[in-house]
Amino acid sequence: MAQESLQTTAASPPQHILLVTGMLGAGKTTALRELEDLGWESIDNFPIRLLDRLVGTDHANHSLAIGFDCRTRGFVPAEIIERVKDWVDNDNLSITTLFLDCAGGELERRFNETRRRHFLAGDLPAASGISAERELLAPLRRWADVLIDTSDFSTNDLKQTIRDQFQQTAPQQMxxxxxxxxxxxxxxxxxxxxxxxxxxxxxxxxxxxxxxxxxxxxxxxxxxxxxxxxxxxxxxxxxxxxxxxxxxxxxxxxxxxxxxxxxxxxxxxxxxxxxxxxxxxxxxxxxxxxxxxxxxxxxxxxxxxxx
Structure with a gap:
């Protein structure tokens, strides 16, 4: 069923898929909202096991941005990478992975400023959760096609960078x-x-x-x-x-x-x-x-x- 869902007609243009992930607090939500404003169809924290049903179906004529992080159900970086490798071999799909990173000290400041608890920290300081998350996400960071470090970015800086990188949903040149x-x-x-x-x-x-x-x-x-x-x-x-x-x-x-x-x-x-x-x-x-x-x-x- 998953394989059938990835089939489109040979004459159809490839579906553009942007996978957006990274460290909590690095700006994923801001990036997805900006992509949506640019015309991308954006979905956040979609269950990993259902991705094959989402990719290549009725969204084939749209550029689709899918956000996920350590809170997403079924989040296992190695398994996600293997799944994406299967998609890369499909000529009807154009896949890009964006990883949003940020320095640990700046992430701590952002968590303290918003008074949010880090998902992986439990009762420990935010720094403990950030360290665990960085280790967990290391394979995805190495795998990503595009890396944006938001350590010194304001919200407007990140929006501008997203516009510059992805305003053309099907760029034909570098x-x-x-x-x-x-x-x-x-x-x-x-x-x-x-x-x-x-x-x-x-x-x-x-x-x-x-x-x-x-x-x-x-x-x-x-x-x-x-x-x-x-x-x-x-x-x-x-x-x-x-x-x-x-x-x-x-x-x-x-x-x-x-x-x-x-x-x-x-x-x-x-x-x-x-x-x-x-x-x-x-x-x-x-x-x-x-x-x-x-x-x-x-x-x-x-x-x-x-x-």
Whole structure:
């Protein structure tokens, strides 16, 4: 019966299935709601044993997001992976697994803030439940196609990331993200390629530019005046235009290119925007994200002197 339920006509487009899982408190509910807003049909905590009846039936013309976690009935990671492997062999299905992760300390803070008890903690502190859950979910984390770490994310950050990753229910090409960030606020854990722009003169120390950002004309002109900017930018552009087609050939669905500077407001922002323009001319359609653009310009972050 399960096998019959996965059969669709050869002429039908594949059904897109997104499996959404991860640590409790990492943002699964927010992700599913955002997917629903994007047009995905979303179902949360559906019993694992009934998944075969759900996949490939009357939902064949819809993109289906299925959420599950350690609270879901029949949750056994190894068995789920084997079940998904069976689906992957079906040409009428397009399967992606999304894992939402988060640092333990941040998860503890979220549980304490909401006064929720961790499902696996019992009478012990939330940290005990988080540790047990992380061990339980380790196979799924390794198996997942897409990993999003929400440790430093606000709710809006996660919504934006979900939109960028999944707004096209049937993407025909590799998704490229060009992002900026500040090293002083931590490196992005999911970046595939990281370029450090701190060798450029810092607009933070230029009169009239500190409160501006890399989106402002004055900051861009200041950065462009650097003797090394043009040549180094051209080399990075050439490297990316050479590498990206090879990533696509290897079947990589998502590539995140990150440009960093000290605070994440000037040099990295300008370079990311300019590089995205160049990649569009090269035939790609990158999404641009600026992680620390709204952060305050602070000497404590930038340091007491250049760069």
């Amino acid at each position: 998704t490229v993200t060009v992002s900026s960030f500040g090293f002083a606020r931590g490196k992005p854990p999911t970046a595939d390629l990281v370029f450090d722009m701190r060798y450029l003169d810092n607009p933070h120390w230029e009169a009239g530019l500190r409160e501006q950002t890399g989106l402002d004309t004055g900051v861009g002109e200041f950065i462009e005046r650097s003797a090394v900017f043009a040549s180094s930018f051209d080399k990075i552009r050439s490297l990316l235009l050479e590498l990206l087609p090879h990533y696509a050939e290897q079947g990589k669905a998502y590539v995140n290119i990150a440009f960093g500077c000290t605070g994440g407001r000037h040099r990295s922002v300008y370079t990311a925007e300019k590089m995205a323009q160049e990649l569009r001319q090269g035939g790609f359609s990158p999404t641009v994200l600026h992680r620390n653009l709204q952060s305050r310009a602070e000497d404590l972050v930038e340091g007491s002197q250049q760069p």
